[in-house]
Structures are given as C-alpha cells and as structure tokens.
Amino acid sequence: MKQITKKLLVAALLVMLVAGVFAPSVSADGGVWDYEYIINPDGSVTITAYHGSGSLVAIPEKLGGRPVREIGAGVFAGQSEIKEVYFENGVSVICEGAFSGCSLLSSLVLPPSVEIIGDKAFFGCSSLEEIDFAEGLREIGEGAFSGTALEYVCLPATLEAVGEGAFAGSTPLKFIVATNPSSAAIYGAGCFGGAKVYGYTGSASRSFAATEQLEFSAVSQATDFQHQIFSGGVRITGCTGSAEAVVIPGEIAGKKVIAIADKAFSADAGRCANAKIIILPDTLRTIGNFAFSGCASLEYIRMPRRLEGAIGQHAFKNCASLRGIEIPRGISRIEIEAFLGCTSLSEVRLAADVAKIGAGAFYGCAALSKLICEGSEPACDYRDAVPAMVSFAGVGDMTVFIRSGTDWKLSGGRWYPNGTGPEYKGFRVEELGCDNFFVEKILTPVSCANSGVSEFYCPFCGQSYMEHYQRESHRYVSTGIVSGIETFRCIQCNESYMLYHIEHAEISPTVDTERPQGSMMTSAEVKFNGKPLTYGIDYTYTEEYNSEYRRVELVFSGLGEYTGTQKLVYRIADGRWIDAYKVTVVGASGSGWYYHNDIVEMSADPPPGMEAGEWHFSEGVEYMSIRGNAATFVMPARDVTVTLTFVPVEETTTDTEYGETTTTELEPETTTTPPEEQTTELPDEPTEPPETEPFIITPEGWELVKKAIIWGVVLLVSLSALVVASIILLKKEKT
Structure with a gap:
C-alpha cells in the first residue's frame, strides 16, 4: 500500500x-x-x-x-x-x-x-x-x-x-x-x-x-394520494388522508414521482391539516405554488437531495410550526412569499445554487436567527415603499453564516438584503472557516x-x-520470436515495437591471416532477411585472436533495433570457419559452448556425505581425463552431455579389541539421479583429426612430455659436467 x-x-x-x-x-x-x-x-x-x-x-x-x-x-x-x-x-x-x-x-x-x-x-x-x-x-x-x-x-x-x-x-x-x-x-x-x-x-x-x-401512528397510505401519470413520471395533485406523517412514495404505478402540483398538500385547500411530518422522495424535481401552504401543524419536512428551478410562490406560507428548512442543490430561486408567516422557523440553509430570493420570501419569520449560505450572495427583492415586500421583512436578530471565498457585498461586516434605508437594519455576518479539505x-x-x-x-x-x-512508462512484454523478429506489446495500451535478433542474420566476413598486425578481418557482409545492415548503426563487432588454439574469434552485436550477438570463429590451421557445440554437464560445472578440439574442464562439489562416483559421457567423446571430482575431455565436433553420479562416502573404523578394520557406507543425505544419456548422431563426414597427436594434447600426454624434458635437461647437464671434468684431467696429465 x-x-x-x-x-x-x-x-x-x-x-x-x-x-x-x-x-x-x-x-x-x-x-x-x-x-x-x-x-x-x-x-x-x-x-x-x-x-x-x-x-x-x-x-x-x-x-x-x-x-x-x-x-x-x-x-x-x-x-x-x-x-x-x-x-x-x-x-x-x-x-x-x-x-x-x-x-x-x-x-x-x-x-x-x-x-x-x-x-x-x-x-x-x-x-x-x-x-x-x-x-x-x-x-x-x-x-x-x-x-x-x-x-x-x-x-x-x-x-x-x-x-x-x-x-x-x-x-x-x-x-x-x-x-x-x-x-x-x-x-x-x-x-x-x-x-x-x-x-x-x-x-x-x-x-x-x-x-x-411505544406510541405508534400509521403513516399515509398509497391510496391517499391523487396523482396524474404522464410520459415523464407522476405528478401528485392532492392528498385525501389525515395522517400525522405523510410519506410520499418515490414511485406510483411503476413510475417515478417527480412533481408536486400547486396546492397539492395545502391546508388552505382543505388538505393535510393534521400533517406534522412530511417526507419527500429523492425522485422529486419540482414543488408548485401553495404546495404546503397553511399546514400550521407541520414541524418537520424531509427535503429531496436535489430539486430543479424554484421553490414556488407561497409554497410554505403560514407553516407556523416549521422549525427548519434546507433548500437543496438545483434550486436557483425562492419565489415570492414562499415562507411568509413561518413564525417558528429558526434556521434556514441555502445551497450554493440559490441566486435570488423573492420579495417577502421570509416575511414575518420573527424567530429566524440562523441563515447558512453555502454560495455567493443571492440577489434579494425589496421595495422601499412596501416594507412587507422586502425579502426578510420582519426578521429579527439573524446571523448570516457565509463560506470563506464566496462573493458577498458587506458594509461594516453586516448584510443588508432589504435595502440600506434608515428603516432597515443589517444582519450580522460570520464567516464559516474552512480548513480546505x-x-x-x-x-x-x-x-x-x-x-x-x-x-x-x-x-x-x-x-x-x-x-x-507525467505519463507512465510502457509495460512491454514479449509475445515471442518468429524468424528472428521479437515483438513486444504494452499490456496497458497495446502499443508495440519489434527487435531483430542478429543471431539470425547472415554474416559473411573475410579474414586475412597474413596481416602482420591489427585486425585480420578485412571486410564483412551482414544481412537480415536480405536487408544489408550498416556497421556502427545496426551492428558492431569485436575481434580477438586466440593464441592457444590459433583462431580468430569475431563477436557481432546488434545496435538500435537489432539485438543479441552472433559469434564466428575462424581456425587458421585449416583455414575455415568452425561451428560451436553445446556441452551440458549434470552434477558438475562446465556447461557451455565450445569448439572442436577445445579442452573442456569440469569440476564437482559433492553434497555432504557423498563423493564423486562415475562420469558418464555421451557418444563421441574419445579423449578424457578423470581425477575424482574433476574431469577434462577434448571437444568433439558434436554436442556432448556429461553426467556425474554421486555415491556415499565410505567410513573406515578399527575395532581396538580385535584389531579388525571395517568399512561402513554413510547414509546419503541427497542423491543425484542422472538423466538419460543424450546422444547425438555422428555426422556423415568423418571427424577431422586434431592438429597434433591426440595423446599429446591430453593432460596425461602433457605430463609425460614435461617429465621427459626435465630428465633430458638433467642428462644433458650431467654429460656436460663429465666432459668438462675429463678435459681438466687430460690437461693435468700433460703437465
């Protein structure tokens, strides 16, 4: 996380x-x-x-x-x-x-x-x-x-x-x-x-x-609502019930209730006179004129989260018991005398969308003490000649709470929605601090x-x-290699690119072994799928002379959109390019690529309690030397698999009472099971002989040669000393 x-x-x-x-x-x-x-x-x-x-x-x-x-x-x-x-x-x-x-x-x-x-x-x-x-x-x-x-x-x-x-x-x-x-x-x-x-x-x-x-009272029933169904939804036109709690459903006959018609719940029209609680659904979009006017018992109304347009004229007029109201998002206007005569109304919250408050909208709301405004200052209607027609006429000691950063025109820290004449006093303003979450x-x-x-x-x-x-890096994965071309595709946006593996290129170098110094390669033609490649742009190469085996080793490496390497080896003794062969060693080190007549050296690190057993060579290996955990062989002109098996170490103990010696096999901790020997068919053409006598280039052959040279030197020195001594004696006899 x-x-x-x-x-x-x-x-x-x-x-x-x-x-x-x-x-x-x-x-x-x-x-x-x-x-x-x-x-x-x-x-x-x-x-x-x-x-x-x-x-x-x-x-x-x-x-x-x-x-x-x-x-x-x-x-x-x-x-x-x-x-x-x-x-x-x-x-x-x-x-x-x-x-x-x-x-x-x-x-x-x-x-x-x-x-x-x-x-x-x-x-x-x-x-x-x-x-x-x-x-x-x-x-x-x-x-x-x-x-x-x-x-x-x-x-x-x-x-x-x-x-x-x-x-x-x-x-x-x-x-x-x-x-x-x-x-x-x-x-x-x-x-x-x-x-x-x-x-x-x-x-x-x-x-x-x-x-x-607990005291229980039934809410209004669905049959209490008169309604009209039209293409956009349902409009409530009246309520015939007398319940204290009026719960307007969100759906009627499978259609959403989206509108309340004029005077639909108006006690002045003889409806919902007993209503103390009204619950409006969130599906509602508009409230008509006089919709709840005269509902003197109404204490609580649950407004939708969002409405459209305006709170209609006289919508809550003379709802004398209503204590609070929240004007939701989407309402841009509160129409004329919408809350006139709501004498218990103490708190009003205006959503940020309210831009205009009509004349007399809150006239006579003497208990209104808290107006919370989420947005900028709304325009208020007022007519100096008609005091009752100002938006907040008759409102007493009200405090207006505004959000920091909103646009309000204040004078001396007070708001004057009813005008600035001597008969109007401003309302105290407090800024709601914002911690900017x-x-x-x-x-x-x-x-x-x-x-x-x-x-x-x-x-x-x-x-x-x-x-x-910043833009993220692509996440490319390889989709495979076909004819030497590897495609990489981004797992996020599907963008792709290709790399060309130079090991699949056709390379034809020319070598001059008579050059006294410097590079023996005089030129090289490199093509990929028939397209000529340019040195220094598409590829580069390194050249090395292997004096031990007297051969020139060239390594071609891709550049730019070409990748990988290709190694070519030229043997000077017989003047030809030779192939590399793979050696796979199981149970010891030494795996890799070798050339014909190379000396392959292998060594093993047996597991605890085990020691090297037998070395098994695939067909074609003729010259080898084995010394316990190490072995060497001369690389034939074919792939080779070598497998080393391990056996338990023998522990020798002596019985001191009888002087007998016994040998006990230690229980092996691990064993290595050799895989089946891999063999490679011999080529039709006979394998070329080594450049020198086969026995001499084996380790045993080299040891014998060294010993012969040493003894030869010793013999030569002895003979020289004998000759010198003889000459000295002859000179003494003459004198």
Whole structure:
C-alpha cells in the first residue's frame, strides 16, 4: 500500500512556490493525503487510518484511483475537532466505531451508496442533531447512534435491520419514521429508545412498537394520494388522508414521482391539516405554488437531495410550526412569499445554487436567527415603499453564516438584503472557516498513453487547484520470436515495437591471416532477411585472436533495433570457419559452448556425505581425463552431455579389541539421479583429426612430455659436467 503523506505534499507546494509556478493561494490543512488505506481483493479500498487535524473531513469516492468501499473500524474515533463530514457517493460500509466520540459533529448527509452502518459507528456524537439517510441503506448496527442529540429520524424503505439500542440514549429523540412497509424487517430491543414510531399498518415497525410499548401512528397510505401519470413520471395533485406523517412514495404505478402540483398538500385547500411530518422522495424535481401552504401543524419536512428551478410562490406560507428548512442543490430561486408567516422557523440553509430570493420570501419569520449560505450572495427583492415586500421583512436578530471565498457585498461586516434605508437594519455576518479539505477528482488518468490531470477541490468552500502528472512508462512484454523478429506489446495500451535478433542474420566476413598486425578481418557482409545492415548503426563487432588454439574469434552485436550477438570463429590451421557445440554437464560445472578440439574442464562439489562416483559421457567423446571430482575431455565436433553420479562416502573404523578394520557406507543425505544419456548422431563426414597427436594434447600426454624434458635437461647437464671434468684431467696429465 502506498500512502501520499502530508509532508510530501507540503514539500511539493514549497518547491512550486520557490519556482514561481504555483499561482493559486490555497491551504493544505487537510486532504486525501491524510488517509491510509488498504486495497481489497476486488480492487476497492478500505480506509484504515486518518492523520488530519482539521474540523472538516471529506470521504472521497476514490483514493489512488480506486473506489472507496469501507471506512475501517475506529478510523475517526475520538477526533473531537471534527464538525462536518462530507461523503461522496461510493462508500458502502461504515465499520464499527468509525466516528464514535466525534463530539462536535453536528449533522450528517449519507449518500445512497451506504448500505451498512456498523455497531457504535456514531456512538457518543453528542452534538449530532440531524441525519439524512438515503434509499439503499440496509442495516444499522447496535448502538450506532446511541448518545447523540437527534430529535427525529426518518429511516429509508430499504432498511431491513436495526440493531439493539441503535438510537438509545438520544434523549431529545421524539419520533422515528420507519418507511419500510415490510413485516420482515428486524428491529432490535430498545433500538428506538422511547421515541414515538410512525410506520405502515401491518409492518414490522408496528409490531415492534407494540412489543416495546411505544406510541405508534400509521403513516399515509398509497391510496391517499391523487396523482396524474404522464410520459415523464407522476405528478401528485392532492392528498385525501389525515395522517400525522405523510410519506410520499418515490414511485406510483411503476413510475417515478417527480412533481408536486400547486396546492397539492395545502391546508388552505382543505388538505393535510393534521400533517406534522412530511417526507419527500429523492425522485422529486419540482414543488408548485401553495404546495404546503397553511399546514400550521407541520414541524418537520424531509427535503429531496436535489430539486430543479424554484421553490414556488407561497409554497410554505403560514407553516407556523416549521422549525427548519434546507433548500437543496438545483434550486436557483425562492419565489415570492414562499415562507411568509413561518413564525417558528429558526434556521434556514441555502445551497450554493440559490441566486435570488423573492420579495417577502421570509416575511414575518420573527424567530429566524440562523441563515447558512453555502454560495455567493443571492440577489434579494425589496421595495422601499412596501416594507412587507422586502425579502426578510420582519426578521429579527439573524446571523448570516457565509463560506470563506464566496462573493458577498458587506458594509461594516453586516448584510443588508432589504435595502440600506434608515428603516432597515443589517444582519450580522460570520464567516464559516474552512480548513480546505481537498478531494481529488481525476480528470485524465495517468497512463502510458497520456499524462495525468487531477483537480483537487474542497467540497466545503469550492477552492480548487490542478495537478499534472507525467505519463507512465510502457509495460512491454514479449509475445515471442518468429524468424528472428521479437515483438513486444504494452499490456496497458497495446502499443508495440519489434527487435531483430542478429543471431539470425547472415554474416559473411573475410579474414586475412597474413596481416602482420591489427585486425585480420578485412571486410564483412551482414544481412537480415536480405536487408544489408550498416556497421556502427545496426551492428558492431569485436575481434580477438586466440593464441592457444590459433583462431580468430569475431563477436557481432546488434545496435538500435537489432539485438543479441552472433559469434564466428575462424581456425587458421585449416583455414575455415568452425561451428560451436553445446556441452551440458549434470552434477558438475562446465556447461557451455565450445569448439572442436577445445579442452573442456569440469569440476564437482559433492553434497555432504557423498563423493564423486562415475562420469558418464555421451557418444563421441574419445579423449578424457578423470581425477575424482574433476574431469577434462577434448571437444568433439558434436554436442556432448556429461553426467556425474554421486555415491556415499565410505567410513573406515578399527575395532581396538580385535584389531579388525571395517568399512561402513554413510547414509546419503541427497542423491543425484542422472538423466538419460543424450546422444547425438555422428555426422556423415568423418571427424577431422586434431592438429597434433591426440595423446599429446591430453593432460596425461602433457605430463609425460614435461617429465621427459626435465630428465633430458638433467642428462644433458650431467654429460656436460663429465666432459668438462675429463678435459681438466687430460690437461693435468700433460703437465
């Protein structure tokens, strides 16, 4: 596993700053380089450790180009500085205790990819007030959200099992909406604490509430919704039910619910007057005018993750019990008087896409104290002559929270959405600090065909920068050699190239052995498949004179697209080119290529407890010498196989009492089984005799010659001394 460390990134940033090539000013407080991870057998990634220290954390879709599937056990446990966690769609398992003890974590939006939340995954997140589950979640483990500050929970219809005590200890918890209509769902003991349960009649949630003695109320039924089916999907036009919890299904008659018509749930139109909870599906795209107007009992509405266009005029007008609302991505406008008269509304979160807020949109929202804006300043309608028609007329002491790096026109640190006249006061502004947690988005993957480009962006504030990576090297593998041509193909991009093996070339050198000095080769014609090759471009060669055997040895080596070597040997004695033959030695050293009449030397290193036994030579070897672990032979004009067998070492012991000597074979530790002897048919033409007498060039012959020379010298010296002595005696006699 490779981990990109924070230190490496900081070093890289410093280098770029010194070089003057890094123009954007971004902070590197945190990012994907703070993670450690392992690669699973299926190629996905499990995050195993986190080394960051910022308040913002993002779980990326990919790490190192591989999909993130799991957040490992306890990865973020006890990191009390974490306030927000952003999940990209991709992770499917949040393991045991992954975020336990993150005491400042206040809200969560989990992506539809999350299927399993492990035991105590968010245990002890004491500031966690809001969580939004997506369809796709199947299992919540024991104690997963125990000890949090959740007031209400909506469980998706796909949820099949909730572990014991999953939401126990969440003292503010008032109600749970279980939208799975199945009677087969499993709910562990005490999983909902003492909260009221909303669910379908006949579902497992109802029987569970009865067993746990919890208050239960049935949610709206599918038959309660009036609707129109058209080519694009389903439009809800009305609701005839009187349930406290209205759960709008994602599908009706096999088609997605994508629109809510004007006044569809309006209590002013005599509908949903009792509704306290409304759950909107993620399939929804538009909300019409007056859609929920007059629903005075409405306390909680679960908004889709994304909508299109606008929140319609008067859509939530006079929803006096509504305490909070999140305007999702995709909404660019909040139309006129959309939230007029929502007197309990205390917190509004605007997604980054909101660009315009209509006149009187939040008129009379006296309790509105917190406006969180993810994007730049929206344009607000105001008419000085009609105070009720300004966007935030009647709003009291509100604080506006804006993201750093967004575009806002402030005056003295205050925002004046209603105008700057004396009758209007500005709202206090606080900047939401951003630790710049950068997530990598690979725009062009690095490959051997392309250089790589990645965008590193912060999902919290939108800052980003680009990184460029050099193209990878090709990963070539040989696909084989055909007629001396070897093809190499890249296993990544299929690009290929060829090398030509010069050992398959036709080489015709000319040698002049009468040249007194320098190279004996006067010229050489080299061709490959009929194509002439050029010296110094396609090939080169070396020349060596072997004085022991009186021959010229030429080695031709390929250059450029030509590779390999070809050796040619010219024997001066008989003036011809000779062939090389292969020697294969089993059980000893000495294997290789030799020429006719070369002396081949072999030696063995027997295994413990063994000694050299018999040397076996293939047919054609006539002159050899064997001395225990060593052997030599004269190379015939054919390939040779030599096999050495080993036998146990004989141990000699003496019986001291009787003076007898015995020989015992040591038990062998290893044995070498000789392969079948390889023989090569003799050529039709007779083998040429050696240049000198065969016996003389054997080791035994050379020993006898040396001894004869020595004795000859001794005899010559003795005779010379005798002659000198005789001469001296004769001279003495004469005198």
